[in-house]
Amino acid sequence: MTDMSEESDRPAVAPFKRRSFLASAALATGTSAAVAGPAQAAAPPASRPLAAPGAGAVARLLAVPEANRGAEWIRSALQVAVELELATIPPYLCGWWSVKDRGSEVARMIRRIVGDEMYHLGIVCNLLVAVGGRPQIKAAAPVYPGPLPGGVRAGVTVYLSGLTKPFVRDVMMAIEAPEESLVRSARPSPTVGEFYDDLLKAFWALRPELTVRGQLSEYVGGDDLRPVETLDDVERAIEIIREQGEGTASSPYESFEDDYPAHYYAFGEIYHGRELRETDDGWKYVGPPVPFPDVRPMAPVPAGGWPNPPLHVGRLLYRFDTIYSTVLDTLDAAWAGGGPRTLGAAVHTMRGLEGPAVELMEISIPYAPRSTYGPQFRALRSPRR
Template identity: 40%
Template sequence: MSGAVKYRSDAIVELMQMPATDHDETWLKEALQQAVLLELATLPPYLCGLWSILEEDQGSDVFETIHEIVFDEMSHMGLVCNMVSTIGEVPRIADSELVPKYPGPLPGGVQPDLEVSLTGLSKQALDMYSRIERPDDPVAEERIAHTSIGAFYTAILEAFRARPELIQGTRQLTKDMSAAHGQGNNVAPLRSLGDVEAALQVIKEQGEGTAASPENPFPGEADELAHFYSFREIFHGRNLIRVSDDPPLFDFQGDEIPMPRAFPMGTVPAGGWVEGGVPVSDAVQRDLTEFNRHYSSMLRFLERAWKAEQPGTAKQMLNRAVVEMVSLQVPAQTLMATPLPDGSGKTYGPEFLYVEEDP
């Protein structure tokens, strides 16, 4: 795979502009690496929103909804990494050039007018989350004019259908998440075109719903909506309900959804708090360092998992990545409970900065 891959680029826009006849093996390899970047890019902002919810409100419907979405996104990233490895490549994850950069656009030029940032849960953050997930033609609210993530995945699916012989089934990881997180959340091996088609259906419809319905066809809970509509419900503070059968129409006119209380995490500046000119105490710096170290180790273990030739080694690396993931929450919430020194009433929060491994 080309060494010229960058997090900030117009690569997806350029790939989507190429005629379908040119969606060959090289196109698919480049597209899937961009898909890995996209899936990883959604997790830090969603996690900041989830972790910012105060402990006393962590049993709320909003908390549970965002928690489910985070685990969906984790499984989506695993499925995309399996797509990369099933065609003989290794997903690039632990690379300072490729890890998400905040604030900034989504990778590849998807929705170029959208700035993605790290901040606590708020109406503005919920609007950002739903814009990330917005389908081309939602059943509620307006269309968009830019390439959506769903349209990009549709192009990837068609490329697989045109060249099913590229599917080799190499270095496939498995993670059963259904017991704790519901149907459709497993990281499954992709050894056939049917496997790939099923995986892409899960990714698209969990995020966007179908053209006819806002419901998630692969829910963790009954009546769970696709991510876009779940975020819009919380944003509007009302459940999305069907208001007409003929024609079928949906609107946010259902029961009220109370907004949970949350730490007022400020927006992390480019390059982190210190780089953005915000003073940090020794205690804050320790928490920032601890978080970034666990985050970076998690990415390295994930990449090693998909590089491993032996299934036992791959499983061990994936399990170690999960341990590092769990270790992120405490320093993140400690930072969110620490006020910024500018008197704004806002607090610190995790930076999600990649740091190289100690020699």
Template identity: 40%
Template structure:
């Protein structure tokens, strides 16, 4: 089983190549585990960029913060889809956690190299490529989207609605972060269809509009278009109708000041060929890795819990660990890397046994 869950594999590509008649319960369970790995892969890069912004306020900070909360919700929805059909999420496992720098899991967009750094034009371009739709309203398509994978998952649910049991579902009220961001039990096909719509449309928009129809505040663009606005430094505006045409020619968007977090090297800051961090820096790195790992372990335990009260307790603890990541991560961004040209350390998001 471990080989199928290996983060650096080609499994999503292989799953997408399976004919529809073979997309059964086992196919769905494996696909949804891979979907959770995909959702988790976006969080460390987005968090690193968001935490590098100085001060932690302003329009750009708030835009990325909204996306982070959306992605947390997507991870929860994918987990509920997995457990409602009897699957068990695997998050606290060195084989399934993201590896940075590296590819997205499962062979998705193999030319894309995901890295951890502060907020830069390069990181914004990366984030947009992660979120890119099949048919962008503005700019040309260059890849098949993650949304296509969710479409295949939804079609398998539609072929096998009898698999939906409503078991081991996590619940959390999060309407203040967006209309579709609350975690609610998925007990019917309609619930699953709504969940997939939220995941796809928050990330990509709809085929007719770049706007996020599940916004916390209106109007709000889907993730891809937010990242492209920030990259171009201009608001996306509608410049023609019938047919609609959108261009990045609106009001200017200034890049905020940032703490100069460098790019985390493969294997972490103390990897061979890189200077070993001093003791205080290593303590901060270890603290972030431990809290990140505990968060994943607690989320996994929440989905495995046999009763709602226990699940809520584990989920609350996981959220607490998540909140606790920010402090040491931001402190790392004040500590210069020896010989790094003024660049600073930042979180590694490596899984360690806890």
């Protein structure tokens, strides 16, 4: 490939490191990732649930001196991880639902990645419970379009749309991008390895007590979610999130228990229209074709939502948002003592989102007849009792 084609997978803004809870934080501020290890991650029981960190939370967390990063600090960092993992699911679902042929290679790739993200959300929720916290999921629900949660990588705007090549590049690949992409033949950044070495060394050196009470076990997104009981479990959990998203420093295919490329490179295959292959010059998108699918032309959801939608569209939007809000409420309840049955109920309810979403994607917008509506993913307030 030419130099131009090698660079064309770059998002409109510089990519940020995978959303592992503290690697993301370090890259968001340009701080060396090595300082982001939870060296003081003690785990006393939480006396109250954490509030959603909000914009700029990452920078505030990193401003805390290492010696002062205690239990509350690590719980706050993990709540940022909850927000970041949750923020990926709605845009990926919109891309998947817009593909007409669900048996196509692209549809199957996106569906697998959605499942991974649901699993990652479960992992970080269990990690937060393990160190004495309680995930705040509905409070973390993002508004689209908007920045990534916590102030991570200013300049990336996450929006909802049907699948297009710009959407793949500027949202999907921008979310998952590693600090250095293997397909650009760049040398791996030493800070990535330093960060994970220091992070895991801190856990092993500190050996914090981990509680399994309140953690959940359930089949989520194609994987078995299990409680984090030991430091080995912590290590594996962090590595799963990192490697499934961005791959390793040596290969986009080195991940746990499957031969699929990491998310960033899978999205790259959709964008470039070719499978990723290792060549004498490094990793290139030169494999068999990956045809771009026929899609429902869902337009990007504008700021503030669809203006003046017709009555039948408004009803579908409300129906979708009601189901979505129920999912979020049920997830909150699951990690607040509801247990695996409640988590299973949330996963089951989530399947009901597809019907109204696809129906919206098949309704033309009056002022843009070549485009269709789509879900807004708005979290409705729970009714007062």
